[in-house]
Amino acid sequence: MDVVDRLTRAAEDGDAALATHLLGAGAEVDVVGTAGRTALDLAVHAGHARIVRVLLAAGANPRQAVGGYRELTPMCLAAMYGHTAVMGPSSASAPPTGAQGRMSYVPLVSAATAVEQGHLETVDLLLRHGAYINGTMKGKTPLEWAAAFGQVRMVRQLLARVRPQQRRR
Known part of the structure; x- marks a missing residue:
């Protein structure tokens, strides 16, 4: 080897x-x-x-192409799996929280929708690191994605973080 x-x-x-x-x-x-x-x-x-x-x-x-099809970044991969402890080190300099990778995934959307109720701690970490709660992926915000997937706990968590003037109508 x-x-x-x-x-x-x-x-x-x-x-x-x-x-x-x-x-x-x-x-x-x-x-x-x-x-x-x-x-x-x-x-x-x-x-x-x-x-x-x-x-x-x-x-x-920290921005290299990763994943089985090299479609993600390390931040997106960690968000998708809810590896919150991994995300701290991988975002140490300037946290890449916007659309990234070959497929333009948004880590906040990945964390919010990857499993049945999303990765709550990972979403909180991303928001603390400056992820834009109303940023979109394929035209939908993380809140809209979570609602579309029926993730009630995640919808409540995201609604609690959105100020009334930021809510989309």
């Missing part, structure tokens, strides 16, 4: 010590492994916040 595959395996497995060692030994942080994914992609997907911090500190690109 070459160093890139060892790094991606360490990232996927949550082995921060091995990932740190490999990076210190010269492993390139954003190289795609034989499985077609980078270490950051696999660490975010698995929810390994510590590995994400290690990789970002080593210069991993």
